[in-house]
Amino acid sequence: RKEVEQDPGPFNVPEGATVAFNCTYSNSASQSFFWYRQDCRKEPKLLMSVYSSGNEDGRFTAQLNRASQYISLLIRDSKLSDSATYLCVVTGAGGFKTIFGAGTRLFVKA
Amino acid sequence: DTEVTQTPKHLVMGMTNKKSLKCEQHMGHRAMYWYKQKAKKPPELMFVYSYEKLSINESVPSRFSPECPNSSLLNLHLHALQPEDSALYLCASSKAGGIETQYFGPGTRLLVL
Numbered sequence: 001r002k003e004v005e006q007d008p009g010p011f012n013v014p015e016g017a018t019v020a021f022n023c024t025y026s027n028s029a030s031q032s033f034f035w036y037r038q039d040c041r042k043e044p045k046l047l048m049s050v051y052s053s054g055n056e057d058g059r060f061t062a063q064l065n066r067a068s069q070y071i072s073l074l075i076r077d078s079k080l081s082d083s084a085t086y087l088c089v090v091t092g093a094g095g096f097k098t099i100f101g102a103g104t105r106l107f108v109k110a
Numbered sequence: 111d112t113e114v115t116q117t118p119k120h121l122v123m124g125m126t127n128k129k130s131l132k133c134e135q136h137m138g139h140r141a142m143y144w145y146k147q148k149a150k151k152p153p154e155l156m157f158v159y160s161y162e163k164l165s166i167n168e169s170v171p172s173r174f175s176p177e178c179p180n181s182s183l184l185n186l187h188l189h190a191l192q193p194e195d196s197a198l199y200l201c202a203s204s205k206a207g208g209i210e211t212q213y214f215g216p217g218t219r220l221l222v223l
Contacts, residue, residue, distance in 0.1 A: 032209035043200055043214040044153065087152055091209050096141065096166050098212065100152035 001026055004090050006101035014109055017078045021104050023071040023088030033064055034089040035073045038103070044087055048073070078108045113137075114215035116201050122221045125191060131218045133184040133201030141165075142184040143212060144176060145200040153200055159184060160206070191222045 006023045013019050025033075033050040048055060050062040050071050061074040071088055088101035114135045123129050133142065141160045145153035158166035159178040167176075173195075175187040184201055198217045204210040 034211065043216050045214070046211050049211060096158045096160065098143070098155050100154075103152050 002102075003027060004088055004099045004101040006086075006088050006104050008104070009085075010105035010107055012107045012109060013078055015078055015080060017108075018074065018076050019078055019106065020075075021073045021086055021088075021106075023073075023101050025069050025071070025088075025090045025099075027090070027092055028066075028069060030069075030090045030092055032091040033071050034091075035060075035062055035071075036087040036089055036100075037084040038087055039084050044100075047086070075106075078106075080108050080110060082106060083108045114201055114203055114213050116199075116215035116218050118218055119216065120219045120221075122223065123188065123191065124223055125193070127191075128187070128189045130188065131186040131199055131201075131220075133186075133203075133215055134182055135203040135213070135215075136182055137203060137213070138181075138205075139203035139213075140181055140206040141204045141210070142178060143202040143204075144184070144186050145202065147198040147200055147217070157186075188220075191220075193222050196220055196222045 004025050035047040036044040037047045038044045048062045050064045052064050054063045059076045063072045085103040085105050087103045090099050117132045143158050144156040147153040155168050156170045157176040162178045173190045177185040198219050200217045201215040202212040204212045
């Protein structure tokens with residue numbers, strides 16, 4: 001079993017749609033959780049940190065469920081500019097050891 | 111300023127060459143990272159420096175040699191690489207703790223012939 005697993009993509013959605021990505025992690029001692037987005041041939045950029053209480057930033061909502069070892073990202077009212085690869089990132093116990101999920105590719109169509 | 115810079119942007123080298131990748135940040139971060147990313151794959155952690163000391167080496171072959179001359183600079187020395195080492199090499203930095211957000215540089219795209 002991979003340490004961090006994400007929904008297989010790609011997701012093809014029309015503009016305005018709501019789309020949800022899921023991610024599971026295997027190490028219950030993992031300490032911090034993030035969603036990054038990566039555009040083609042660019043570096044990953046932080047989208048959101050993820051907290052147990054849930055957090056929202058405009059059209060984006062992230063949630064962490066420690067009991068189920070599950071992270072989610074919800075994108076509402078999708079824009080063409082949301083087309084990218086979304087990477088679930090988990091930092092292991094003791095910090096520093098950082099594991100990326102394989103990424104989920106999103107295509108938003110006009 | 112949340113910028114991490116990397117040089118060069120592109121590098122082509124032969125298997126007998128010696129080259130170095132450079133990374134710099136001026137955010138006062140005390141942790142710096144090297145990642146390797148192959149096409150259509152996620153970044154894979156190679157090395158972590160914390161307070162200029164090597165904290166993590168993810169069983170990387172010795173032909174890759176990291177160096178952290180000071181808290182703002184991180185180098186990756188390359189020697190006798192193989193064609194399969196061709197990839198995007200990403201540098202990142204974070205505040206002191208490993209649980210903090212990492213900020214990535216634009217990467218060096220390396221081709222080994």
